Structures are given as C-alpha cells and as structure tokens.
Amino acid sequence: MVKLARCGRMSAATGLLLALVSVSIGFAATDAIAKGDARLQARALVTATNGILTVQIQDTTGQFTILTGASHPHPNQTVFFPVGTSNITLRDATALQMFVNCSTPAAGLAGYTTVNMCTTPPVTVSLGTGFRTTYTLTNWTVVQDVVINGTTLADTNVRHTVTVTNRTGAPRQYGLRYMWDWEIAGNDGSFFRTRNPDGSFTGTPTTFVSPAFTLYEEVDNIATPTFSVFATVGGGSLSPAPTTPDQLRYSNWPSSIGSAWDYTDPGSTSDSSVSYFWGFANPLTLAAGASASFNQYVTTQISAVGGPSAATITPVPTLTQWGLLLLAGLVTVLGGRSLYRGRRS
Numbered sequence: 573m574v575k576l577a578r579c580g581r582m583s584a585a586t587g588l589l590l591a592l593v594s595v596s597i598g599f600a601a602t603d604a605i606a607k608g609d610a611r612l613q614a615r616a617l618v619t620a621t622n623g624i625l626t627v628q629i630q631d632t633t634g635q636f637t638i639l640t641g642a643s644h645p646h647p648n649q650t651v652f653f654p655v656g657t658s659n660i661t662l663r664d665a666t667a668l669q670m671f672v673n674c675s676t677p678a679a680g681l682a683g684y685t686t687v688n689m690c691t692t693p694p695v696t697v698s699l700g701t702g703f704r705t706t707y708t709l710t711n712w713t714v715v716q717d718v719v720i721n722g723t724t725l726a727d728t729n730v731r732h733t734v735t736v737t738n739r740t741g742a743p744r745q746y747g748l749r750y751m752w753d754w755e756i757a758g759n760d761g762s763f764f765r766t767r768n769p770d771g772s773f774t775g776t777p778t779t780f781v782s783p784a785f786t787l788y789e790e791v792d793n794i795a796t797p798t799f800s801v802f803a804t805v806g807g808g809s810l811s812p813a814p815t816t817p818d819q820l821r822y823s824n825w826p827s828s829i830g831s832a833w834d835y836t837d838p839g840s841t842s843d844s845s846v847s848y849f850w851g852f853a854n855p856l857t858l859a860a861g862a863s864a865s866f867n868q869y870v871t872t873q874i875s876a877v878g879g880p881s882a883a884t885i886t887p888v889p890t891l892t893q894w895g896l897l898l899l900a901g902l903v904t905v906l907g908g909r910s911l912y913r914g915r916r917s
Contacts, residue, residue, distance in 0.1 A: 617655060620702050622720050624728040625872070627703070629718060630655045631696035633674040634705030636718050638730055638870060645725070646757065646799050651870065653755040657825070658845075660734055661832045662689070662714055663747035665855035670832035671709050673716075680831035689714070702730075711744065713737040722876060729871035733812070736866075738858040746858055747851025748866055751828050754844050756801055759792035761842040764822040767802065768879065775844075777827075777837035780820045787879055788822075788846075803846070804869045808878035815866040819849040 620627050623643035629636040635658060638651040652658055662671040663681075670679050674690035689707050696705045702719030715735045722728035738744045754762040765773040766780075767787040773794045786807045791797035806816025821828070824841035834852075850856060850866055858864055869877050 618696070618698070618703065620698070620700070620720060622701060622723060622728060624722070624725055625651075625720055625730055627718050627720060627730060628655055629696065629703045629705070631703070631705075632693065633690055634694050634696060634703075634707070634716050635659060635673060636703070640799075640872065643725075644872065646872075649757045649798065650755040651801055651872070653753040653760065653825075657753040657829060659751050659829075660689075660714075660716065661749040661751070662709070662712060662736060663749070663833060663851060663855065664711065665745035665747060665851070667711065669710075671707075671712070671714070672832045673707065676832075677829065678831050680833035680835055684833070686832050711738070711740050712746075713739055726873055726875045728873065729810075729869045729876040731812075731867060731869050733865055733867045735863055736858065737863040738860060741860050743857050743859050745851075745855035747833075747849065747855050749833060749850075750848040750866075750868065752803075752846050752870075753825050753829070754790055754801070754846070756790055756792040757798035760825075760844070762790040762792055762801075762844050763794050764844070764846075765789050767874070774822070775840060775842075777824050777839070777841055777844075778822045779837075782818065783816070783820045786814075787874070787877060788820075789874075790844075790846075799872050800874070802871050802874045802877050802879065804877050810867075810869060810878055812865070812867045814868050815850065817848040817850050818852045819847075821847045821849075823847055 616631050617628050618631050621641045623641045625644070626639045626641045627636055628639065635655050637653065637655045640646055640649045640651065642648065659673050664671065668684045670684050670686045671689045672686060674688055676686040676688050679686045689709065692708050694705050694707045696703055699717065699719055702717060705716045707714040717731065717733040719731045720728065721731055732750065734748060736746060736748065756762045761775065763773045763775050765771045765788065766785040767789050768785055773791065783805050786805055787802055788805060790801045804810065804814035805820060806814050808814060823845045824837045825843040825845040827835045827837050828845045828847050848868060871877050
C-alpha cells in the first residue's frame with residue numbers, strides 16, 4: 573500500500589510538472605509563431621545573395637526577409653524580422669475585399685472582408701539575384717519581385733516591387749499596402765528618422781500623409797548603432813523610381829500585423845514596423861486589362877538609394893594648427909602695416 577501511495581503521489585507530481593511545462597512551451601510557441609519564428613514553423617525557404625545582402629523567401633507564400641551577407645562589414649545580421657511577419661495587402665475596393673499574403677487578419681476597413689492571398693497556391697521562381705512570386709486572385713493577378721541590385725557595399729540594395737493587374741473587362745478600384753517588420757541587428761524595436769530632409773530619431777509611432785522626404789533611416793540604437801538601414805519613399809535617381817505612397821507610417825508591429833489595412837497605433841512601441849499605403853483614403857482606378865507597379869528599396873548604405881556617400885559629402889572647412897599659425901601671422905603683419913601707416917600720417 574505504501575508503494576502504491578508513493579507511486580500515486582509521484583504520478584500526480586509528474587503530471588503537474590508536465591502540465592506546467594506544456595503550458596510554458598505553449599505560451600512560448602504562440603509568441604514565437606506570432607513573430608514568425610522559423611524554428612517553430614515548417615518553412616520552405618529559398619535564398620539569394622550577392623555577399624553584401626541576402627534575401628530569404630518562403631516559396632509557398634512569397635513572404636520574405638532581408639539579412640546582411642557574409643561579405644558585409646556586419647555579416648549575418650537581421651534587417652527584417654525572420655520570414656512570416658511582413659506582408660502585402662491588395663485592397664479590392666470594387667468587391668470590398670482585402671487580399672493578404674498569406675493570412676486573414678481583421679479587414680481594417682468597415683464593410684470589407686479579408687481573403688487569404690494563398691488560397692490558390694502562389695508560384696515562386698528564381699530571378700538569379702532574387703525571386704518572383706505570382707498570386708492568382710479573383711479578378712486580379714499580383715506579381716511580387718524581391719531582387720538584390722549591385723555588387724559592392726556602396727551600391728547594393730534590395731528592390732521590392734509589386735505589380736497589380738486587373739484581369740476583368742471593366743475598370744476596378746483598388747489600393748495596396750506594404751508592411752515591413754524590422755529587426756535590425758537583432759533589435760525588434762528600431763528607431764526611425766526622415767532623411768532628405770533630415771529629422772531626429774524617434775521611437776514614437778508617426779504617420780506621414782503625402783510624405784515629402786525621399787528616404788528614411790532605421791537603427792537598432794540611437795547612440796551607438798550597429799549599422800543603419802535606409803529605405804526609399806519617393807523621388808531620387810533609382811530606376812525604376814520609388815513610388816511615393818499616399819501615406820507612410822512608422823508603426824507598432826502588433827497593430828500593423830493585426831489588420832489588413834488601417835489600424836490605430838499606441839503612443840510608443842518596442843516592436844516596430846513601417847507601412848506604405850497607396851489608395852489609402854481614395855482608391856486608385858485600374859482600367860480593364862491594365863497593370864500598375866509599385867517600387868521601394870532597402871539598403872545598409874545611403875549611397876545605394878541615391879543619398880550621398882561619405883566620399884561625395886563636401887566637408888566643412890576647418891583650420892589646422894598650421895593654418896591657425898599662418899592666420900595669426902597674417903593678422904600680425906597686417907596689423908603692423910596698419911599701425912606703421914597710422915604713425916606716418
């Protein structure tokens with residue numbers, strides 16, 4: 573009887589321990605899956621790199637991430653969060669549908685329903701230094717290109733292009749959203765500032781309507797950044813040119829991932845993202861059979877997105893010690909001559 577009682581107590585204790593461990597693992601798995609942890613999700617990832625930057629894409633969804641390459645000064649560091657937490661949304665304003673790759677969050681706009689963009693499996697093919705994913709949707713074809721450009725640190729960038737085609741026989745109204753989830757050098761809560769014209773870094777979610785700046789910068793740490801990441805907004809000398817959005821948001825990722833379109837940001841964030849909107853307030857119109865493309869770029873070197881490189885920035889002139897001595901000597905000579913003339917007059 574004693575042995576049976578002891579066994580019963582051990583069984584109960586073991587069961588309680590296993591239950592606690594199970595709950596703990598469940599919470600951890602849920603949190604990690606919410607952030608797209610590749611270790612906890614079965615993923616078919618394919619990779620392209622030029623040694624400076626690397627693109628990984630899940631070929632069954634077209635969701636991708638960006639890392640630094642083996643030849644980057646800071647090799648094998650994250651730029652985006654691992655695959656699964658950034659996405660694109662096609663807003664079909666004619667049918668009141670939001671197509672998302674590849675999930676069904678809240679629509680984010682009254683009267684709309686959300687449709688998984690991967691209901692018909694997309695097709696991903698290699699472009700050599702990147703990938704093309706084609707989504708076949710009701711009334712639409714969406715083609716996403718994620719391509720690495722350049723061969724050196726100074727000119728390497730990643731171009732993200734989405735081309736939308738209206739496959740119907742009549743005009744349709746639509747919009748598009750990119751949502752990029754940052755994780756710069758392992759930091760999920762990057763800081764943001766506008767470039768050209770330059771602003772100050774912030775960690776406060778901010779909305780820019782009709783943004784006039786051409787670039788923005790993200791860092792993992794304001795005081796001592798591991799490296800900077802630069803992304804385009806509009807204008808500049810790149811070809812194809814960046815497509816200026818109606819609205820750009822530096823956002824809280826849990827807010828942006830929870831909605832296919834619009835959302836409300838909190839006052840601060842430790843988990844940041846950026847959303848680009850085209851056709852946000854007023855939907856765009858695409859003629860029957862017509863296509864429209866939207867381009868943006870990401871890099872770790874401002875020179876690779878049309879900004880000035882360190883070599884081309886004109887330094888502010890400063891005086892060396894020898895220059896100061898020569899200037900002092902010149903002042904002395906001129907002062908002496910002036911005093912001599914004053915005595916003779």
